[in-house]
Amino acid sequence: MTNTAGNKTRKLTTLAMLAALAIILVAFIHFPLIPAAPFLEYDPADIPILIGSFVYGPWVGLGLTAVVSILQGVTVSAASGPIGIIMHLLATGSCVTAAGLVYRRWHTRKGAVAALCASIAVRTVVMCGCNLVFTPLFLGQSVGDVVAMLIPAIIPFNFLYAAINSAVTFVVYKPISAFLHKNA
Secondary structure, eight states, X not given: OOHXXXXXXXXXXXXXXXXXXXXXXXXXXOEESOTTOTTSEEXXXXXHHHHHHHHHOHHHHHHHHHHHHHHHHHTTTGGGHHHHHHHHHHHHHHHHHXXXXXXXXXXXXXXXXXXXXXXXXXXXXXXXXXXXXXXXXXXXXXXXXXXXXXXXXXXXXXXXXXXXXXXXXHHHHXXXXXXXXXXX
């Protein structure tokens, strides 16, 4: 096997492990953060995807998001159906792309902080729009009902969700990155 083929195989294997870890995390860790909206559940599945975006770049992170969104949507989160897949793709895709783009430009500790802050902001904003479009379809509520939930539930949930995953990513990224590069 040539070195290039070995690198591609190693990258593909790493991405498969990150995808599997994301699915395992969402299967075993998920709970509501905001009592007023118990259908909004936190899970740490974005952490491996954020790590993938930091290690391999924003477009790989987005591809990883697509794979995980589909796998999660047909397995552990099947009850949410196609709307759940789309919402996961948009929520995670927006935050990992933003984080990956910033971190690719500023590949430093401060860059990582800026990337994760961008991730939090982008997810929070994108999910306001997504909830206005998809939550009425998913829950059968009016757009007015969803607007009424924005400030007390949807915005705080998405901010906390992204902030928790960003904080954990910040703590675990360097050791995981060092391990991945050491074994490359």
